Amino acid sequence: xxxxxxxxxxxxxxxxxxxxxxxxxxxxxxxxxxxxxxxxxxxxxxxxxxxxxxxxxxxxxxxxxxxxxxxxxxxxxxxxxxxxxxxxxxxxxxxxxxxxxxxxxxxxxxxxxxxxxxxxxxxxxxxxxxxxxxxxxxxxxxxxxxxxxxxxxxxxxxxxxxxxxxxxxxxxxxxxxxxxxxxxxxxxxxxxxxx
Numbered sequence: 755x756x757x758x759x760x761x762x763x764x765x766x767x768x769x770x771x772x773x774x775x776x777x778x779x780x781x782x783x784x785x786x787x788x789x790x791x792x793x794x795x796x797x798x799x800x801x802x803x804x805x806x807x808x809x810x811x812x813x814x815x816x817x818x819x820x821x822x823x824x825x826x827x828x829x830x831x832x833x834x835x836x837x838x839x840x841x842x843x844x845x846x847x848x849x850x851x852x853x854x855x856x857x858x859x860x861x862x863x864x865x866x867x868x869x870x871x872x873x874x875x876x877x878x879x880x881x882x883x884x885x886x887x888x889x890x891x892x893x894x895x896x897x898x899x900x901x902x903x904x905x906x907x908x909x910x911x912x913x914x915x916x917x918x919x920x921x922x923x924x925x926x927x928x929x930x931x932x933x934x935x936x937x938x939x940x941x942x943x944x945x946x947x948x949x
Contacts, residue, residue, distance in 0.1 A: 756772060758920055759919075759920065760772060762919065762920055762926070763815075765926075766926070766929065766930055766933060767933070767939070768813070768933075769807075771797055771800065771801055771805075773793065773797055775789070775790045775793045775823075776789050776790070776793055777789075781793075787863050787864065787865060790819075790823050791823060791826050791827070791830075794814075794823050794824075794826070794827045795827070795830065795831075798812070798814075798827060798830075798831045809831065809832035809833055809834070810832070810833075810834050811834060811937065812833045812834055813833060813834055813835050813836070813837060813933075813936075813937060814827045814828050814833050814835075814836045814837070815836075815837040815839070816836075816837070816838055816839065816841060817839040817840055817841070817918070818839070818840050818841060818842070818888075818889065818914070819841075819842075819865065820839075820841075821838035821839065821840070821841025821842070821867060822841065822842070822844075822865035822866075822867040822870075823865075824836050824837070824838060825838065825841075825867050825870050825871055825874065826870060828874050828876050829870055829873050829874060832876075833876050834876065834877075834936055834937045835876050835877040835878065835879065835932075835936040835937065836874060836876050836877070836878050836879070837878075837879045837881065837929075838867070838878065838879070838880050838881065838894075838897060839881040839882070839910075839918060839919060840881065840882055840883065840886055840888075840889050840894070840910070840914055840918060841867055841880075841882075841889065841893070841894070841897060842865070842867065842889045842893050843866075843867055843868035843893045843896055843897060844864060844865060844866045844867060844868055844869065845861060845863045845864055845865045845866075846858065846861050846864065847868075847893070848889070849861055851890070867897060868896060868897060868900055871897060871900045871901050872900050872901070872902065874901065874902065875902070877904040877905065877906075877932075877935075877936045878898075878901040878902075878904075878905045878906075879905070879906050879907075879908065879929065879932050880894050880897055880898045880901070880905070880906070880907045880908070881894075881907075881908050881910055881918070881919060881925065881929070882894025882895075882907075882909070882910060883909065883910035883911055883912055883913070883914075883917050883918065884909065885911060885912055885913055885917060886910075886913060886914045886917070887913040887914055888913075888914035888915070889914060894907070895907075904935075904936075906928075906932050908925050908928045908929060908932075909925070910922050910925050911925075
């Protein structure tokens, strides 16, 4: 389901490690918040140790829930930058939008992207569509406001699952320019960046 995205990343000159969190896709286990963070820790370790990619050549790119995991990864590991695409501020804020009747103390899953984001020192790129039908555009704007410089915001088009970067060639060019700033290719290095 993500081959189009992977092709787009390769078109941007990125090498990609994509994986399923525990309990998703073909990965075994039960999904938990801390479990997804540990899965990302393992992915970062693999990129650094097995692939030999240094942190200053690594981006954390998260879409929707993956954005919360990418922010946590950037708080735990050095990286060249973080990209948050269609990412929510926190699970409790999403729950208030869709399940206002749910008692607040019942939620144990936080994924507090907004609360964790100010601790990052890496450059941040926020990608969000005003037409996002699941995660409100205002959440993307709030995440942008919470991030430290250097940061950038790129508007996308379309809904949460049928729009985004693949549907926005003009946004792709903005992303390419951001990548050139935060992850430039040294003259002696072969083309390619790790994600």
